[in-house]
Structure formats: structure tokens, C-alpha cells
Amino acid sequence: MKYSEYFIPTLRDVPAEAELVSHQLLLRAGFVRKLSAGVYTLLPLGWRVVQKIESVLRDEMDAIACAEMRMPTLHPREMLEETGRWNVDVVYKLQDRREAEFALGFTHEEVMTDIARRDMRSWRDLPRLLYQNQTKFRDEPRPRGGMIRTREFIMFDAYSFDRDEAGMDVSYQKLKGAYDNFFARIQLPVVTAEADGGAIGDLDNHEFMVLSESGEDTILLCPNCGYAANAERCTVLTPESVLSSAPASNGDKPLEMVSTPGARTIDEVAGLLGTSANNLVKTLIYVADGTPVAVLVRGDHEVNEIKLRRLLKAESLGLADSATVERITGAPVGFAGPVGVIGLRLIADNSLLTMRNFIAGANQADAHYVHVNLGRDFSPTEYADIRVAVAKDLCPSCRTEKLEDARGIEVGHIFKLGSKYSAPMGANYTEESGAAKPIQMGSYGIGITRLLAALIENSHDKDGIIWPVAVAPFSVIIVVTYIKDEALVKAGQELHDALRARGVDVLLDDRDERAGIKFKDADLIGIPVRVVIGKGLANGTVEIKVRKNSNSAREAPVAEAANTVVALLSDLS
RNA sequence: CGGGGCGUAGCGCAGUUGGUAGCGCGCGACGUUUGGGACGUUGAGGUCGCAGGUUCGAAUCCUGUCGCCCCGACCA
Structure with missing residues (x-):
């Protein structure tokens, strides 16, 4: 071509x-x-x-x-x-x-x-x-x-x-x-x-x-x-020891309500109280097939709605709208908490089992509880794996290494x-x-x-694409550096024909352009092997270079070029 | 669907207090060049996304609308 x-x-x-x-x-x-x-x-x-x-x-x-x-x-x-x-x-x-x-x-x-x-x-x-x-x-x-x-x-x-x-x-x-x-x-x-x-x-x-x-x-x-x-x-693995043992209660501090004006998000509350998100519990009100349910996860975790849907066997599942949240919790969105929520299924992520003296919404505007503790201040209906797994969680397969x-x-x-x-x-x-x-x-x-x-995304550099041979649009590009030199053109055409005859997809750059433009384009479109027919031809050689290897250019006798290229392609495949 | 950004020449962009549109690249012609996106001369190319409105006058201000990109939601 x-x-x-x-x-x-x-x-x-x-x-x-x-x-x-x-x-x-x-x-x-x-x-x-x-x-x-x-x-x-x-x-x-x-x-x-x-x-x-x-x-x-x-x-x-x-x-x-x-x-x-x-x-x-x-x-x-x-x-x-x-x-x-x-x-x-x-x-x-x-x-x-x-x-x-x-x-x-x-x-x-x-x-x-x-x-x-x-x-x-x-x-x-x-x-x-x-x-x-x-x-x-x-x-x-x-x-x-x-x-x-x-x-x-x-x-x-x-x-x-x-x-x-x-x-x-x-x-x-x-x-x-x-x-x-x-x-x-x-x-x-x-x-x-x-x-x-x-x-x-x-x-x-x-x-x-x-x-x-x-x-x-x-x-x-x-x-x-x-x-x-x-x-x-x-799956998020929670050790059996955590799942089976009741939360310890010594060291529990007394429940206390604190003012958190305007702090609706986890980051805002944590910032205001000078602590980090993993000391908070996030309370989310979901509606599953028309029935509201409260879901608790650690502040720095995300609810996994796929897991939640499975657990609830729900056809439809989504966060409750703000009116529903206010009706259930009696507070604007952002201040929901597990303490005092009654008549609602309360599903807690397993990670809560290891939390002590944490922070949660107080179900009233501009207020949160600190030193909340499981068992004493509220008890979830059930514990389950309902959060999105993250790096550093334990591998659910080998159970020994942390995930990346x-x-x-x-x-x-x-x-x-x-x-x-x-x-x-x-x-x-x-x-x-x-x-x-x-x-x-x-x-x-x-x-x-x-x-x-x-x-x-997987294979490129600053100059352009680098195609693997198996999917490259052409396997080889022949760059004729100067098309007014008939000897170069002739040699390019002959190599092109020889490669084509051997079943190689080859592109012959015979454009009336300067060599620099042809090199740039060859790199940009990412053809795996480039043959330059240029100044070496006077000595009977052409330059052969592998796209992915910037230092791979080498001279080869023009008579051997087709063989060399075919061998190279085989190596690259 | 929510949030943000952008629509001006093929591509990338500029355009001041509102005064009738410009730069670079690319493109055509001629010449010189010819191994990593050459140079000179010259030329073509735009109803400024679209529709209303304000104004003597709109790329510029206002309203609406369409399109495109990014984040989120979503992703059978």
C-alpha cells in the first residue's frame, strides 16, 4: 500500500x-x-x-x-x-x-x-x-x-x-x-x-x-x-473473632450531644470536631421496594448498594429523598443517627463491631452525638458486609495478604x-x-x-501509538526519505513488493514530504517496524528500526532487508 | 439527570470600555530546501453554534435553545 x-x-x-x-x-x-x-x-x-x-x-x-x-x-x-x-x-x-x-x-x-x-x-x-x-x-x-x-x-x-x-x-x-x-x-x-x-x-x-x-x-x-x-x-473479610465476640464495654465514655451547626457531611463533622472520618458512623436511609431501612457504615467507607440489594433481596433500592429522611429521623439530611431510630430495620456494616466511642448524627438539626457505643446506646437489627471493599482490606481468597x-x-x-x-x-x-x-x-x-x-492506553509514548504486531494496521512502514531520488524510490518499491509477496502488511511512504514529517507520522501511527531508505543506500544499506525500541535502529544490507524484517516481525510477535 | 467548562477559518487559539474579526498550524500557487513536523513570496478560507431581544451599531450585553467536553449519578 x-x-x-x-x-x-x-x-x-x-x-x-x-x-x-x-x-x-x-x-x-x-x-x-x-x-x-x-x-x-x-x-x-x-x-x-x-x-x-x-x-x-x-x-x-x-x-x-x-x-x-x-x-x-x-x-x-x-x-x-x-x-x-x-x-x-x-x-x-x-x-x-x-x-x-x-x-x-x-x-x-x-x-x-x-x-x-x-x-x-x-x-x-x-x-x-x-x-x-x-x-x-x-x-x-x-x-x-x-x-x-x-x-x-x-x-x-x-x-x-x-x-x-x-x-x-x-x-x-x-x-x-x-x-x-x-x-x-x-x-x-x-x-x-x-x-x-x-x-x-x-x-x-x-x-x-x-x-x-x-x-x-x-x-x-x-x-x-x-x-x-x-x-x-x-467481599470484605471480617475475622471470626470480631464477628463472634460482643463489643467490649470497658473504657466507654458517656454519651454526649455536641453542637455541629451546618456540618452535614462526614468531612465537615470530622473537621469541626477535630477528628478523622474513621471515628464517625455514617447513617444512610435507603428505601428498598418502598420500605425505608437505615444503613450504618464507618465514615470513611462507602455503602455497596449491590451487596445491600442482595441482602435485602430488593427489586428497587435507592437513597431516600430528603422528605423521607426528615420524616423518619426528625432532622434535616446530614444529621441522621442510629441512636433513637425506632421501628426501622437497622443494618450495620461488620466494621462497626470494632468501633468504640464513635460519632454519629443526633437526629436533630445541627447536633451530633459523641462517644456513641454499640449495645449501650443502640443495637443494630443485624450486622453484615455491606460496604465497598478498599485497598488494605484482607484478601478474601488467601486471607493473609492485604489487597491493593x-x-x-x-x-x-x-x-x-x-x-x-x-x-x-x-x-x-x-x-x-x-x-x-x-x-x-x-x-x-x-x-x-x-x-x-x-x-x-497500555502502549504509547510521547511520539505516538506503539501497536503490537498482531493488531497493527500495518506491520512495516517503508520510509523513502527523498522521492526525487529515483534509486531510493525504486529500492523502496522493491522492498515493498518483496514483503507483500511474503504476506507482510506493508505501507510505503512515498509522499513528497520531508523526511522529518514521515518519521513523525510513522511514530504517531505506531507501525511496529520502520525501514528507512535513505542515505545508506549509496553503501547498499537501509535502516531498520523497531518502534517500541528507540535505540534499535541499525543498518542492514538492502538485499537482506526483506529477510531481516520478516525475522524481526517474528521476534516481535 | 445534577455540577462545572467550552462553542470564533480544517485544527489549536486571541478578540480590550459594544464600532462590523485576527494569530499560529494546516491548505493552494511559485521558488529555494530535503534524515526528526523547513524557509521566502503570494493566495484562498469565517452568516463568530442557532433563534430572539437591547442598541444608531452585538463575536462582545440579555433571554432562550442546540451541541460538545469533564466530574458525579448511571453503565444489561
């Missing part, structure tokens, strides 16, 4: 709209252009990277006999109503001329399950693995970070269909293995973290996370045993679905015994377009 005939609109300046490095580089290097918030065109280079990613994935799917299909983007309302997902808030809805209603596909569980219920009727049809890789549409409340969270994106989605849970577990491991291979091949380090399945499924599920400061999620990692979990999912935290970009999420979709949609198969049983399913998604961003 000749650069002069291709389309790579690079930018010199950083577009003002881009904050993330990946976003800046995707725009500057001419990989994507924005059409609207969260809606992007993939330019030729961006599309090539997507295709490279897909081809590695397809290869891994072939290896486990997972078959590709193409599925509709228009999903009829009736089908989504079968699983209660027509009214999911991110669904784009539209009507046809007969006023029939459709959703733009935001995921494909239902369409897949529909195929299964039609054509997987017998135990002889199972297990089966299928996938599709298409554009999905979600009306995201807030698209962000360039390609990190968009409203229209490419998602690679595999699905497994099994007779029973044991089969589902086998399929799950198969897909997980294939994805592990995939990430290894594209040289993207990922952490496999336990995750919350959200509404997709509450069985086993894992996220593939790329550790990055720009990630949207917090991951907790154990440096000892390798355990990893999304913070929203991570990191930010992560979720590039993949795999779920055991069980019969969550097959049961309501009637996707049953006939057992050998003649009994009808719901198919046990799994779903395995990888965000392709988000991978573009994650790969760049």
Missing part, C-alpha cells in the same frame, strides 16, 4: 475535545473521527486494527469450534418483552411504517436464545458454541473517554449452550481459555477479576480488565495469591447465564429420558472498539 494513495489524515495539534491519551492519539493519528457524542467513524487505519483484532479472535474461536453467525440489529419488541428487557433504559427504540416497534440491538442474548429454542431441541444438539460480532447500540447516559464508552460500538459476543451446569462450566472454561489466548496474542496484559453480573446474571462471571489510570472501575488485587475482583463485587487497588478498563466480561434467558423464553431441549429441560447458557463478550482505546 502506498501512503500517497491511502487515507491517513494526521493532526499536528491535540484536538481540544480529547482528554484521554488514547482518544488524542486515535484522533491525531487518523484512526477515528467523531460524528456525534459517542458515535465514531473508523477511518482506514482504525478499521484495519479492528479487523486484525477480529481475525485473531476468529482464529481462537475456530480452535474451540465456536461458529460465527450474523444476527439482526432490529429486535422486535415482543421478543424483548419475553425477558422483560424492552424497558431497559439504554435501549434505542423505533417504529416502522406500520408502527411495529423495534429496539436497536444492545446485546444479543434474546436473539441467540431464540435460535436455540428453535433449533436446539435434543440433547444430541448440545453442547454448542456460537458467536457474532456486530455493532451494538446503547443510549448511554454519558459517553466518555473517546472510544472507552460510546453509544454505538462493536462487540464480539460468544454464547454457549449446554445440557446442564457441569457442561456450562466446561464451556465457560473453554471460552475463558480462548480469551486468555487472545489477549496474550495481542500482547495486552489483562487481569481476570471476579465481577458483579448486574442484571445480566448473578452466577459466576469475570471481567477482563486492563489496568490503567483512565479506567472506569476500581480493581482490588492480592499480591500474594493473585486474587482479583472488581471493588463493587469484592488499581483502576481498570473493562475489555471483556464473561457470564454463566444458567437458564436466565432460556427459561423465560422456553428454550428447552429434550433429555434422553424424554424430559424437557432449559438449556444452560453462557455469554462471553469482548468490546472491540473499546479495545482500541485500551491497547493505546
Whole structure:
């Protein structure tokens, strides 16, 4: 491919709209252009990277006999109503001329399950693995970070269909293995973290996370045993000794009310009383399925609403509005406390068990209690793990090391679905015994377009992108330094043809530009190997350089160049 | 949806007390240059997001509206 005939609109300046490095580089290097918030065109280079990613994935799917299909983007309302997902808030809805209603596909569980219920009727049809890789549409409340969270994106989605849970577990491991291979091949380090399945499924599920400061999620990692979990999912371990023993009471100071005018937040109260947040107890009033409940956590902790929802088995859960809070506590928001709250379920986080003489709201305006103690001043209805895990918490797996935290970009999420979709949609198969049983399913998604961003966040320098060979838009760029020198042009063309003949994706920079511009662009777009045809040619050599290695430039005989490059690419893969 | 910020040439930005719009880069032409984003000459390119209003006069002041970015909520 000749650069002069291709389309790579690079930018010199950083577009003002881009904050993330990946976003800046995707725009500057001419990989994507924005059409609207969260809606992007993939330019030729961006599309090539997507295709490279897909081809590695397809290869891994072939290896486990997972078959590709193409599925509709228009999903009829009736089908989504079968699983209660027509009214999911991110669904784009539209009507046809007969006023029939459709959703733009935001995921494909239902369409897949529909195929299964039609054509997987017998135990002889199972297990089966299928996938599709298409554009999905979600009306995201807030698209962000360039390609990190968009409203229209490419998602690679595999699905497994099994007779029973044991089969589902086998399929799950198969897909997980294939994805592990995939990430290894594209040289993207990922952490496999336990995750919350959200509404997709509450069985086993894992996220593939790329550790990055720009990630949207917090991951907790154990440096000892390798355990990893999304913070929203991570269990907080409380030692048995703490759980079983009653709070000690010697040293308790007398309960005392203090004036805290205007101090509504934890920080304000702590500041006013000259103490730190971990001596405070935060009292939050939630409404679960219409019933108010009080929740207590240490001042420096956050309530984990996922855990709370599970504990309460609640369909809907949210913080009470200020009117409700005032009605229940008799005080404005910010002064709620556990002392004196009656007739309300009072759930305390386990961490309160070790707290003594703490501070809490007094249920009246501008006042807090100090020296509050469990048992004496109030008793929670129950203790439970209801807070968000944080760094320095004990690893719930090996129970010895303290967890560390990191930010992560979720590039993949795999779920055991069980019969969550097959049961309501009637996707049953006939057992050998003649009994009808719901198919046990799994779903395995990888965000392709988000991978573009994650790969760049993970691999770039001040000059631009550094693509791994497996996903680079081109493996090699040949820079002809001066195109008015026919010998240089000829040598560049010959090397280009030789590499192409050997199956190498090669870009020949034959533009009528100064060498400096070509070097800058080559670095910016991140081609892994650069060959410069220039002043060395008089001595029969060309310069070969590896993008990720700034000191790697070396001269090689022009006759050997093709061989050298092919060998180099093999080393880099 | 709440909070904050920004909409002026393709990109990055300036524009004073309101007086009819400018800089850098990029783009076209010509010449000189040619291994890390060259230089000179010259040229093209903007209903100042949109709609009202105030005013003799609005990029500038007021109201509304649309769009974009960031933080939060949300994230099937």
C-alpha cells in the first residue's frame, strides 16, 4: 500500500475535545473521527486494527469450534418483552411504517436464545458454541473517554449452550481459555477479576480488565495469591473473632450531644470536631421496594448498594429523598443517627463491631452525638458486609495478604447465564429420558472498539501509538526519505513488493514530504517496524528500526532487508 | 439527570470600555530546501453554534435553545 494513495489524515495539534491519551492519539493519528457524542467513524487505519483484532479472535474461536453467525440489529419488541428487557433504559427504540416497534440491538442474548429454542431441541444438539460480532447500540447516559464508552460500538459476543451446569462450566472454561489466548496474542496484559453480573446474571462471571489510570472501575488485587475482583463485587473479610465476640464495654465514655451547626457531611463533622472520618458512623436511609431501612457504615467507607440489594433481596433500592429522611429521623439530611431510630430495620456494616466511642448524627438539626457505643446506646437489627471493599482490606481468597487497588478498563466480561434467558423464553431441549429441560447458557463478550482505546492506553509514548504486531494496521512502514531520488524510490518499491509477496502488511511512504514529517507520522501511527531508505543506500544499506525500541535502529544490507524484517516481525510477535 | 467548562477559518487559539474579526498550524500557487513536523513570496478560507431581544451599531450585553467536553449519578 502506498501512503500517497491511502487515507491517513494526521493532526499536528491535540484536538481540544480529547482528554484521554488514547482518544488524542486515535484522533491525531487518523484512526477515528467523531460524528456525534459517542458515535465514531473508523477511518482506514482504525478499521484495519479492528479487523486484525477480529481475525485473531476468529482464529481462537475456530480452535474451540465456536461458529460465527450474523444476527439482526432490529429486535422486535415482543421478543424483548419475553425477558422483560424492552424497558431497559439504554435501549434505542423505533417504529416502522406500520408502527411495529423495534429496539436497536444492545446485546444479543434474546436473539441467540431464540435460535436455540428453535433449533436446539435434543440433547444430541448440545453442547454448542456460537458467536457474532456486530455493532451494538446503547443510549448511554454519558459517553466518555473517546472510544472507552460510546453509544454505538462493536462487540464480539460468544454464547454457549449446554445440557446442564457441569457442561456450562466446561464451556465457560473453554471460552475463558480462548480469551486468555487472545489477549496474550495481542500482547495486552489483562487481569481476570471476579465481577458483579448486574442484571445480566448473578452466577459466576469475570471481567477482563486492563489496568490503567483512565479506567472506569476500581480493581482490588492480592499480591500474594493473585486474587482479583472488581471493588463493587469484592467481599470484605471480617475475622471470626470480631464477628463472634460482643463489643467490649470497658473504657466507654458517656454519651454526649455536641453542637455541629451546618456540618452535614462526614468531612465537615470530622473537621469541626477535630477528628478523622474513621471515628464517625455514617447513617444512610435507603428505601428498598418502598420500605425505608437505615444503613450504618464507618465514615470513611462507602455503602455497596449491590451487596445491600442482595441482602435485602430488593427489586428497587435507592437513597431516600430528603422528605423521607426528615420524616423518619426528625432532622434535616446530614444529621441522621442510629441512636433513637425506632421501628426501622437497622443494618450495620461488620466494621462497626470494632468501633468504640464513635460519632454519629443526633437526629436533630445541627447536633451530633459523641462517644456513641454499640449495645449501650443502640443495637443494630443485624450486622453484615455491606460496604465497598478498599485497598488494605484482607484478601478474601488467601486471607493473609492485604489487597491493593488499581483502576481498570473493562475489555471483556464473561457470564454463566444458567437458564436466565432460556427459561423465560422456553428454550428447552429434550433429555434422553424424554424430559424437557432449559438449556444452560453462557455469554462471553469482548468490546472491540473499546479495545482500541485500551491497547493505546497500555502502549504509547510521547511520539505516538506503539501497536503490537498482531493488531497493527500495518506491520512495516517503508520510509523513502527523498522521492526525487529515483534509486531510493525504486529500492523502496522493491522492498515493498518483496514483503507483500511474503504476506507482510506493508505501507510505503512515498509522499513528497520531508523526511522529518514521515518519521513523525510513522511514530504517531505506531507501525511496529520502520525501514528507512535513505542515505545508506549509496553503501547498499537501509535502516531498520523497531518502534517500541528507540535505540534499535541499525543498518542492514538492502538485499537482506526483506529477510531481516520478516525475522524481526517474528521476534516481535 | 445534577455540577462545572467550552462553542470564533480544517485544527489549536486571541478578540480590550459594544464600532462590523485576527494569530499560529494546516491548505493552494511559485521558488529555494530535503534524515526528526523547513524557509521566502503570494493566495484562498469565517452568516463568530442557532433563534430572539437591547442598541444608531452585538463575536462582545440579555433571554432562550442546540451541541460538545469533564466530574458525579448511571453503565444489561
